[in-house]
Amino acid sequence: MTKEKLVTVREGVSQDEAKRLLHQHRIEKLLVVDGEYRCVGLVTVKDIEKAVANPNACKDDQGRLRVGAATTVGEAGFGRTERLIEAGVDLVVVDTATATRPASSKPSTGSSGSRTPCKSRPVMSRPVTVPRP
Secondary structure (H helix, E strand, C coil), X not given: CCCCCXXXXXXXXXHHHHHHHHXXXXXXXXXXXXXXXXXXXXXXXXXXXXXXXXXXXXXXXXXXXXXXXXXXXXHHHHHHHHHHHHHCCCEEEEECCCCCCCXXXXXXXXXXXXXXXXXXXXXXXXXXXXXXX
């Protein structure tokens, strides 16, 4: 592993500056470091190429791609949702498809033996916005 002559940049480096350094040093990856020289990120040639190719990608105010995750209802789902929010997820989707059906019941089957949806299953979910802490 290379430990000497690493090419690094500080947080908040512009795309043009990163591109210039990558080209100047003929490397594909730039280490992003904080004030104590700890690695806090990585800028790659691919990152820049994708940013140019997909200018309308859904990104947050720091330029990071938005992240969504799914969870379920109940205590397990509540705990997972808390951990997802702490991790900085942008969107949480709660799957309630089987929430109204008792755990021991099975979906009904039609005369052909195919599965049919449970009558009590919600047809539509309502989006909920969770503010970031």
